Amino acid sequence: MIDPYALDWLALALRWFHFMMGVAWIGASFYFVWLNNSIRPPSPAQEGVAGGLWAVHGGAFYEVRKLQGAPARLPEVLHWFKWEAYLTWLSGFALLVLSWWWQAGTRMVDPAVAALSPAQAVGVGAGTLVLGWLVYDGLCRSPLRRHGAALGLLLLLFSAGVAWGLSQVLSARAAWMHTGAMLGTWMAANVLFVIIPGQRAMVDALVAGAPPPVERGAAGALRSLHNNYLTLPVLFVMISSHFPSTWGHEHGWAVLVGLGLVGALYRHWVNVGERGRPQPLVLVASGLLLVALGFVTRPAPAPVAAPGQAAVPLTRVQQLVAVHCLGCHSATPLQPGFPVAPKGVVFDRPEDIERQAAAIHQQVVQTRVMPLGNLTGMTDEEREIVAAWVQGRGATP
Ligand code: HEC
Incomplete structure (x- = not known):
């Protein structure tokens, strides 16, 4: 290797x-x-x-x-x-x-x-x-x-x-x-x-x-x-x-x-x-x-959340990121073959996730290129949770 x-x-x-x-x-x-x-x-x-x-x-x-x-x-x-x-x-x-x-x-x-x-x-x-x-x-x-x-x-x-x-x-x-x-x-x-x-x-x-x-x-x-x-x-x-x-x-x-x-x-x-x-x-x-x-090519506007629908909390997204992203996108990646975080994108802290909500939405929901090769097997339901979270914080790109 x-x-x-x-x-x-x-x-x-x-x-x-x-x-x-x-x-x-x-x-x-x-x-x-x-x-x-x-x-x-x-x-x-x-x-x-x-x-x-x-x-x-x-x-x-x-x-x-x-x-x-x-x-x-x-x-x-x-x-x-x-x-x-x-x-x-x-x-x-x-x-x-x-x-x-x-x-x-x-x-x-x-x-x-x-x-x-x-x-x-x-x-x-x-x-x-x-x-x-x-x-x-x-x-x-x-x-x-x-x-x-x-x-x-x-x-x-x-x-x-x-x-x-x-x-x-x-x-x-x-x-x-x-x-x-x-x-x-x-x-x-x-x-x-x-x-x-x-x-x-x-x-x-x-x-x-x-x-x-x-x-x-x-x-x-x-x-x-x-x-x-x-x-x-x-x-x-x-x-x-x-x-x-x-x-x-x-x-x-x-x-x-x-x-x-x-x-x-x-x-x-x-x-x-x-x-x-x-x-x-x-x-x-x-x-x-x-x-x-x-x-x-403009992305379709995200559907408006139904009234009364609970907003997705950041902690839920943090859990998903830990499972599906941190292997590569961390200051100390554990995924073999990734000595440093690709493109310098890291999600170690909650504020890292907040700040990059639009980029996460693009990669996970719009183009679905992340997680890379879907190595971690992220499901459609999980992608929908990410979409709902981004939309709930009003940051849909
Ligand atoms: C197996 C490793 C791996 C995993 C897991 C992974 N990524 Fe990535 N990510 C990459 C690589 C490699 C690139 C650089 C791709 C390129 O060169 O275009 C990248 C790039 C990115 C970028 C920057 C895109 C750009 O062009 O600026 C974002 C944002 C991103 N990933 C988000 C995520 C999110 C969110 C997850 C989890 C849902 C995730 N990634 C999981 C390897 C990974």
Whole structure:
């Protein structure tokens, strides 16, 4: 058994690294999208030059030229952009294994959703990544590749289906994370299997003096376009842990699809704007959808206590917390694997419980993610007692 504290630091280092590489990848790819969109044909026209632009940044001027086709000879130093993508995926995958597959029993399995064994849950997660890629890649190679909009719609439906399917077998958060991991896998695999090999074929053709492989260029462009629209939805999944009302919603998969659309629409607005054809309505649609989702995911107001119904005393909740929470959420946790209280949340003193009533309500009643993996077997009746107590003190969030 590895020291849980060491595992925690491993997760810290991996998450930080994942974030760094993600920022580098997305930064570079957004920069190139911007560059391509912003470049304008030279005037007067220049032989072999498709366009160019000037930029000033960090105290220097930069002149960029985009060529029609390939340069006459291969430059000595040619920069490729691929390691950011590979390392983002590798660190993300390691994090998935460490934080989810390794702890599948408590984090991926939710007995209230489906009675899977931890191994089955990991199988579902791994299968989603592999099969998801095979389906996506197959669709991108089919004749549909020439019908961008239809393909895009089909991919949206497929992703929605995966999110829904996972939500029928895994815990709500695990379903979200694995949908995000599948989309992130498409992005990185696009770079590894299609975009970079296509560029290599281009370079080889240049060296051999052969005509550039047009078909492979088109395939790479399609995958780059998908990556561009997938970026913001995947980024949201990364930060979604902070927002239990999203994945914790009873139709969390639909909320994920909705938020994914918000991100993709926003990205579309940026893309067309950069090309000099601003479409403000797209931005409005993205914003309105975000606001609408905010309303949809708002928790239903708690029912008003019947007159004469006795308020639940704090001491009753204290008993429940002692049984179901203190194992982990204490200054000195007794639950193996928890050297410190998760997220620093402790309920040792009655005033700790009082103060965090809203958070307790959210975790125990609304999203039901606590007690973690329901290790202690908290019953629905007990959750109702917590709900009644919170409501009685008028602190229902
Ligand atoms: C087996 C250990 C365990 C038990 C038992 C447990 N928790 Fe947690 N709790 C966790 C972990 C792990 C996290 C951090 C989850 C994460 O990273 O999102 C957490 C996080 C929380 C948070 C903070 C959520 C946030 O995102 O800020 C609250 C509040 C909470 N738990 C309440 C409870 C309550 C109330 C109970 C008892 C009904 C309980 N927990 C039982 C392990 C446990």
